[in-house]
Amino acid sequence: MSKIAVSTTVNGDPAEFLCDAGESLLDALRGSLGLTGSKEGCGSGDCGACTVMLNGQMVCSCLVLAVEAEGKSIATIEGVAEGSVLHPVQRQFLEHGALQCGFCTPGFIVAAKALLEVNPDPDETEIRYWLAGNLCRCTGYDKIVRAVSAAAAELRQERSAA
Amino acid sequence: MNAPEPKGKFRVVGTRPVRPDGIDKVTGKAIYGPDFVTAGMIQGAILRSPHAHARIRSIDTSKAEALPGVKAVVTSADFPGQSAKIIAAGETSSSLQNIAATCMANGKVLYIGHAVAAVAATTKAIAEAALKLIVVDYEVLPHVIEVEEALAEGAPILHEGMITKGLDPAPDRPSNASMVFTLAGGDVDAALAASAVTVSGHYRTAPVHQGYIEPHACVASWNADGQGQLWISSQGHFDLRNQTASVLHMPSSDLRTYPLEIGGGFGGKTGIYLEPVAMLLSRKAGRPVRLTMSREDVFNASGPAPGIVADITIGASEDGTLTALKLEFWNQAGAFPGSTIHSGVMTALGAYRLPAYFARGWDVVSNFAGTKAYRAPGAPQVAFVVESCLDDIARKLGIDALDLRLKNAARPGDPGPTRVPHGAIGYVECLEAAKAHPHWSAPLGPNQGRGVAGAFWGNYGGQSTAAVALAADGSVQVTTGSPDIGGSRASMAIMAAETLGVPYESVRVTIADTGSIGYSMVTGGSRVTFATGKAVIGAAQKVIATLVERAASLFGVEPGQVEWRDGAAHCLDGERAGESLSISAIAGKAGQFSGPIVAELAVNPLDYLPAFAVHICDTEVDPETGNVSIIRYTTVQDVGTAIHPDYVEGQMQGGAVQGIGWALNEAYVFDGNGRMENPGFLDYRMPVASDLPMIDTVMVEVPNPAHPYGVKGVGEAPIVPPLAAVANAVARATGLPMRQLPLSPDRVWAAIQAAK
Amino acid sequence: MKVILIEPFPGRYFGGRGEFEIDAPNLFALVRALDAIGPGFAEAAGEDAAIAVDGVMRADWSASLEGAQEVLIVPRIAGG
Ligand code: FES
Ligand code: FES
Numbered sequence: 001m002s003k004i005a006v007s008t009t010v011n012g013d014p015a016e017f018l019c020d021a022g023e024s025l026l027d028a029l030r031g032s033l034g035l036t037g038s039k040e041g042c043g044s045g046d047c048g049a050c051t052v053m054l055n056g057q058m059v060c061s062c063l064v065l066a067v068e069a070e071g072k073s074i075a076t077i078e079g080v081a082e083g084s085v086l087h088p089v090q091r092q093f094l095e096h097g098a099l100q101c102g103f104c105t106p107g108f109i110v111a112a113k114a115l116l117e118v119n120p121d122p123d124e125t126e127i128r129y130w131l132a133g134n135l136c137r138c139t140g141y142d143k144i145v146r147a148v149s150a151a152a153a154e155l156r157q158e159r160s161a162a
Numbered sequence: 163m164n165a166p167e168p169k170g171k172f173r174v175v176g177t178r179p180v181r182p183d184g185i186d187k188v189t190g191k192a193i194y195g196p197d198f199v200t201a202g203m204i205q206g207a208i209l210r211s212p213h214a215h216a217r218i219r220s221i222d223t224s225k226a227e228a229l230p231g232v233k234a235v236v237t238s239a240d241f242p243g244q245s246a247k248i249i250a251a252g253e254t255s256s257s258l259q260n261i262a263a264t265c266m267a268n269g270k271v272l273y274i275g276h277a278v279a280a281v282a283a284t285t286k287a288i289a290e291a292a293l294k295l296i297v298v299d300y301e302v303l304p305h306v307i308e309v310e311e312a313l314a315e316g317a318p319i320l321h322e323g324m325i326t327k328g329l330d331p332a333p334d335r336p337s338n339a340s341m342v343f344t345l346a347g348g349d350v351d352a353a354l355a356a357s358a359v360t361v362s363g364h365y366r367t368a369p370v371h372q373g374y375i376e377p378h379a380c381v382a383s384w385n386a387d388g389q390g391q392l393w394i395s396s397q398g399h400f401d402l403r404n405q406t407a408s409v410l411h412m413p414s415s416d417l418r419t420y421p422l423e424i425g426g427g428f429g430g431k432t433g434i435y436l437e438p439v440a441m442l443l444s445r446k447a448g449r450p451v452r453l454t455m456s457r458e459d460v461f462n463a464s465g466p467a468p469g470i471v472a473d474i475t476i477g478a479s480e481d482g483t484l485t486a487l488k489l490e491f492w493n494q495a496g497a498f499p500g501s502t503i504h505s506g507v508m509t510a511l512g513a514y515r516l517p518a519y520f521a522r523g524w525d526v527v528s529n530f531a532g533t534k535a536y537r538a539p540g541a542p543q544v545a546f547v548v549e550s551c552l553d554d555i556a557r558k559l560g561i562d563a564l565d566l567r568l569k570n571a572a573r574p575g576d577p578g579p580t581r582v583p584h585g586a587i588g589y590v591e592c593l594e595a596a597k598a599h600p601h602w603s604a605p606l607g608p609n610q611g612r613g614v615a616g617a618f619w620g621n622y623g624g625q626s627t628a629a630v631a632l633a634a635d636g637s638v639q640v641t642t643g644s645p646d647i648g649g650s651r652a653s654m655a656i657m658a659a660e661t662l663g664v665p666y667e668s669v670r671v672t673i674a675d676t677g678s679i680g681y682s683m684v685t686g687g688s689r690v691t692f693a694t695g696k697a698v699i700g701a702a703q704k705v706i707a708t709l710v711e712r713a714a715s716l717f718g719v720e721p722g723q724v725e726w727r728d729g730a731a732h733c734l735d736g737e738r739a740g741e742s743l744s745i746s747a748i749a750g751k752a753g754q755f756s757g758p759i760v761a762e763l764a765v766n767p768l769d770y771l772p773a774f775a776v777h778i779c780d781t782e783v784d785p786e787t788g789n790v791s792i793i794r795y796t797t798v799q800d801v802g803t804a805i806h807p808d809y810v811e812g813q814m815q816g817g818a819v820q821g822i823g824w825a826l827n828e829a830y831v832f833d834g835n836g837r838m839e840n841p842g843f844l845d846y847r848m849p850v851a852s853d854l855p856m857i858d859t860v861m862v863e864v865p866n867p868a869h870p871y872g873v874k875g876v877g878e879a880p881i882v883p884p885l886a887a888v889a890n891a892v893a894r895a896t897g898l899p900m901r902q903l904p905l906s907p908d909r910v911w912a913a914i915q916a917a918k
Numbered sequence: 919m920k921v922i923l924i925e926p927f928p929g930r931y932f933g934g935r936g937e938f939e940i941d942a943p944n945l946f947a948l949v950r951a952l953d954a955i956g957p958g959f960a961e962a963a964g965e966d967a968a969i970a971v972d973g974v975m976r977a978d979w980s981a982s983l984e985g986a987q988e989v990l991i992v993p994r995i996a997g998g
Contacts, residue, residue: 049375
């Protein structure tokens with residue numbers, strides 16, 4: 001079976017790869033593109049460890065076919081920080097000890113950043129429901145919720161200062 | 163939080179700095195098990211049994227071997243023969259035969275998902291296509307899943323010739339009960355007969371899974387000269403190396419094993435599954451081979467925690483003083499013997515003063531994946547039984563549930579269940595803190611109930627090695643062999659910085675491979691901050707001794723006239739009294755002394771102490787649907803000393819939530835063929851963020867006098883009380899006993915209907 | 919010195935007997951003495967036993983037992 005060539009934009013840069021027709025976007029990111037920050041916890045859309053943004057939409061990349069990325073733009077955990085400046089969500093995860101093993105963390109950070117883009121002032125319930133598609137087995141979510149809340153506050157402050 | 167929280171006693175211990183491995187983990191740079199790649203690596207895949215119990219008549223791999231792109235095929239015939247020798251397997255021990263059979267079925271498959279053959283090929287797709295070409299001829303045998311089936315007259319026997327150990331006289335016929343463990347004291351039947359009240363109950367829980375989000379993965383490379391390399395994410399690369407080398411009959415030092423970041427383990431990554439298979443594939447293929455598990459493989463073929471069936475009776479006098487406890491329980495151990503009945507027995511007897519007791523655990527095998535340690539292995543199930551029964555006593559006597567526990571709680575100096583007296587335990591302090599917490603007296607709404615449960619985990623110490631090395635600029639390198647699952651690099655750096663008197667940021671921590679430092683046991687048993695911490699502190703103290711000696715030479719005085727304080731050597735006497743030399747000033751002169759400043763220390767401390775915990779849980783039960791919501795949750799725990807409070811609280815919260823999942827939703831559900839019906843995260847329903855409230859934490863600090871900073875170990879205790887705390891809350895909300903987990907809506911609804 | 923063994927050791931190696939009076943300079947010698955009574959015990963103890971001397975768990979079997987009153991040999995309990 002011959003491979004299919006796909007042209008995309010990944011974290012703002014042009015990227016091209018070859019994939020099998022049935023290959024998931026997650027496998028293409030982790031394999032051909034060497035971006036192993038997105039994790040596979042289940043491969044069935046149930047854990048959120050593979051969360052990426054596809055044309056601005058939050059998706060489980062394990063449920064997206066790699067060929068579907070043709071002509072689209074993908075944002076992954078590797079692109080969340082600007083150079084070596086951490087995004088407030090990343091910084092607050094660290095400040096709050098919101099990760100233990102850290103395996104779920106990339107998915108949570110991509111999802112949380114997406115939340116704060118559509119809802120700059122989420123309450124606890126909104127954070128919990130937005131993140132309900134991301135599994136964390138280590139933390140019990142408490143510190144994750146606090147970190148996201150703190151990041152929202154930080155971003156609001158930044159915005160009002162600007 | 164980064165805000166310093168000075169406690170007076172310590173400078174760095176008890177603060178909350180950012181973990182040293184943090185940035186790699188929030189930016190996606192950290193390399194976990196499935197992320198590692200090495201030059202020339204090819205892909206493996208494993209053929210797994212479709213039958214719960216079957217004899218393998220033959221395996222024909224010829225077609226698979228002929229498929230282009232296939233580089234190697236392996237079956238149990240490629241494994242060297244195994245002895246019945248017992249070796250350490252994580253924190254438990256197991257026979258080499260069973261460890262090997264966990265990696266590859268030998269003669270018989272014992273569960274659906276049991277590995278029967280493996281292929282390595284240039285791509286994963288080719289390897290998977292090759293699996294379909296392997297022909298296995300099975301003679302299907304009847305299977306058993308539940309304990310009662312496994313022990314029934316005429317039940318199919320999993321391990322031929324297995325005679326129950328621990329019974330006197332020994333049975334003369336083989337059975338599926340591998341072992342019995344009993345602790346007894348006093349005349350329990352007489353004490354129960356004389357008790358003012360007794361309460362009995364029959365309890366049941368299902369097997370559950372640790373649910374770490376990272377599936378198992380490894381890369382192996384084994385050369386023709388016998389030397390190999392292994393890259394794994396595990397709770398202990400030394401122990402996994404030892405197990406792999408033993409199974410493959412190779413010297414341990416021939417197998418250099420590199421730790422990758424680990425995406426959760428909770429006890430489930432203390433043993434080998436893929437490693438020897440990948441090694442054998444690599445040896446045949448002459449290439450490094452990667453093997454990974456899918457989520458379904460993880461559920462079917464790694465090591466869940468046992469279910470339990472239990473009968474208990476507890477007696478008490480009118481004033482609530484316990485008189486006797488009688489417990490018999492049967493662990494649903496899965497395919498291989500060795501589930502944790504010992505710790506179950508200890509859990510039943512260790513928390514309260516009991517004048518008379520009898521606790522007996524049975525280890526019973528059946529046809530699903532062999533169980534493995536899961537956070538406080540063996541304890542949560544038994545604590546569910548004991549703490550639920552205690553709640554019945556409290557209700558029957560009209561005594562406050564915390565008062566009943568306070569009246570009977572084990573205190574320092576009381577004899578423990580094996581007669582070893584309790585050390586500086588803090589159960590009473592925890593119960594008092596729970597009572598004083600506003601949660602305990604907050605009002606409840608309609609359909610709501612409040613449950614409480616206390617419990618403990620024994621913790622562990624054991625062997626660890628650590629090295630502390632100073633660079634010429636005075637910065638500090640700490641090296642250990644203990645994988646960091648939940649922030650232990652940070653706690654090691656804190657303890658080293660505290661001891662040396664230097665800033666936290668000047669200490670960096672490496673988890674070294676097996677070729678770079680001496681042995682350390684698995685990260686498990688809540689032992690790392692305690693035991694590896696002791697090694698780090700001790701090595702740092704040796705470094706200080708060298709610094710002081712060298713400073714004395716530089717000052718021209720005796721070492722006794724030099725004091726190490728605040729990260730510098732202070733001259734107390736002589737001409738230069740009052741002067742000081744910084745760590746860098748001394749370390750930079752290594753060329754004028756006997757060489758660089760390095761100290762390594764190997765330790766084996768057993769003066770660890772158990773961690774006690776008390777959890778308070780409020781639930782609301784929907785009478786229409788039977789759905790249970792957790793509306794408030796508070797955890798109280800004696801943590802000894804919290805080295806990095808964020809990660810201590812994180813352990814308390816994470817353990818509580820795993821326990822909530824165990825209580826409310828999680829269970830292995832089997833169909834009539836022994837097939838797990840829910841081997842995915844959609845149907846094996848672990849708690850998500852929207853299921854939960856904030857988890858309040860109260861850290862009680864009763865230090866362990868045997869650790870320089872008072873560490874006790876915190877990781878496991880938090881999963882022990884929640885099963886009973888949740889069940890007691892539901893029982894109080896509904897007025898009905900809740901003796902079988904999980905408390906899924908259908909089960910709770912049926913109980914409510916039956917009571918109408 | 920009083921030596922107390924907790925199951926499974928008495929049943930497996932000592933015909934159910936769980937108490938002995940043995941004097942030994944250190945735990946290695948003590949375990950050897952017990953192995954002479956219950957053959958196979960030494961190997962099992964090396965794998966599975968935890969030993970407390972006067973109520974305190976002891977890791978180092980070579981340390982002196984001078985002055986010890988009671989040695990308690992119990993199964994090693996696993997962690998996770
Ligand atoms: S790996 Fe995609 S949701 Fe789990
Ligand atoms: S930090 Fe381990 S799964 Fe979330």
